[in-house]
Amino acid sequence: MDxxxxxxxxxxxxxxxxxxxxxxxxxxxxxxxxxxxxxxxxPQGKPVVKERLVSEPQQPRTIKxxxxxxxxxxxxxxxxxxxxxxxxxxxxxYEWQDLDEEDWNDPLMASEYVVEIFEYFxxxxxxxxxxxDYLSKQTYINSNMRDxxxxxxxxxxxxxxxxxxxxxxxxxxxxxxxxxxVVQVNRLQLLGTASMFIASKYEEIYSxxxxxxxxxxxxxxxxxxxxxxFILEILEFDLSYPNPMNFLRRISKADDYDVNTRTIGxxxxxxxxxxxxxxxxxxxxxxxxxxxLSRKMMGKEEWDGNLIxxxxxxxxxxxxxxxxxLPSLFGFSSYP
Numbered sequence: 413m414d415x416x417x418x419x420x421x422x423x424x425x426x427x428x429x430x431x432x433x434x435x436x437x438x439x440x441x442x443x444x445x446x447x448x449x450x451x452x453x454x455p456q457g458k459p460v461v462k463e464r465l466v467s468e469p470q471q472p473r474t475i476k477x478x479x480x481x482x483x484x485x486x487x488x489x490x491x492x493x494x495x496x497x498x499x500x501x502x503x504x505x506y507e508w509q510d511l512d513e514e515d516w517n518d519p520l521m522a523s524e525y526v527v528e529i530f531e532y533f534x535x536x537x538x539x540x541x542x543x544x545d546y547l548s549k550q551t552y553i554n555s556n557m558r559d560x561x562x563x564x565x566x567x568x569x570x571x572x573x574x575x576x577x578x579x580x581x582x583x584x585x586x587x588x589x590x591x592x593x594v595v596q597v598n599r600l601q602l603l604g605t606a607s608m609f610i611a612s613k614y615e616e617i618y619s620x621x622x623x624x625x626x627x628x629x630x631x632x633x634x635x636x637x638x639x640x641x642f643i644l645e646i647l648e649f650d651l652s653y654p655n656p657m658n659f660l661r662r663i664s665k666a667d668d669y670d671v672n673t674r675t676i677g678x679x680x681x682x683x684x685x686x687x688x689x690x691x692x693x694x695x696x697x698x699x700x701x702x703x704x705l706s707r708k709m710m711g712k713e714e715w716d717g718n719l720i721x722x723x724x725x726x727x728x729x730x731x732x733x734x735x736x737x738l739p740s741l742f743g744f745s746s747y748p
Contacts, residue, residue, distance in 0.1 A: 508721035511665055533654035534724060537694050540653050542587035544692025552596050555688040561604045562686045568628050572620050574612055577655045582611035583685045584653050589643050605629040606639035614651050656681050659699035666718035676706035683741050693734060700726045701734035
């Protein structure tokens with residue numbers, strides 16, 4: 413069309429077409445709002461109609477949580493119901509409460525998957541468990557040397573201010589390697605250094621450099637890197653390990669997150685890794701025994717169904733052998 417011959421009527425027609433195109437542009441909505449994609453914009457003077465994601469039901473409904481085996485009412489239009497409904501174990505004779513239901517609206521707690529996560533942890537802890545009698549197969553080192561090495565690793569861990577999980581992973585890597593390979597005395601500290609180096613890169617956000625570990629151990633950077641490669645090859649690059657701190661936090665949920673009992677239990681866990689008698693004991697069992705003894709010290713006698721369930725199903729009779737070992741670390745024959 414020649415621009416010089418555009419009439420007033422043609423100009424009005426073009427404006428009308430432009431208004432129609434603008435009216436067909438979708439209205440932008442807020443991120444994570446409670447509405448679906450809105451209808452196309454309406455002409456001026458008519459309100460925009462928004463469709464809600466969920467239509468209001470006529471009767472209050474029960475929200476079903478995948479983490480629970482039963483349908484427990486969680487919320488009914490502002491009226492909070494009782495989260496803790498008593499349940500009975502399918503395989504063991506005890507009652508427990510579904511404490512994960514109260515975390516349904518907290519994404520950090522992952523209540524939908526927490527049961528499956530810890531089922532996987534219990535399978536994984538058996539896979540990553542070192543041989544309990546590997547020290548008897550070592551030609552050059554004994555239990556005292558191993559305990560001295562762990563003590564030195566704890567000092568390095570404290571100096572670098574690493575996470576507690578890093579120390580547990582490092583000890584597990586070292587014990588698993590010693591379960592498969594014979595190590596000479598002059599290479600034992602190098603093993604501990606490389607294990608701590610691997611664990612720090614696995615757990616820490618900002619891990620110490622290899623030069624820091626070289627200065628602490630006296631080994632060269634090349635030796636540490638070569639030891640790191642050799643350890644990973646022997647362990648087939650399998651660094652997965654269900655940390656006992658995870659099990660302790662899980663049990664603490666059934667203890668109302670009592671900071672005193674959890675702190676004492678954490679101390680027992682950290683002390684236990686320094687004694688060779690705890691090699692080969694499952695992390696979940698160590699965590700349960702630590703919490704059990706901690707509660708005894710704080711005057712909490714009952715090991716109820718919730719504690720049994722969230723510890724992984726450990727009864728007092730199963731905890732007794734490990735609980736008897738913990739006081740011996742401090743020179744006591746048994747716990748009171």
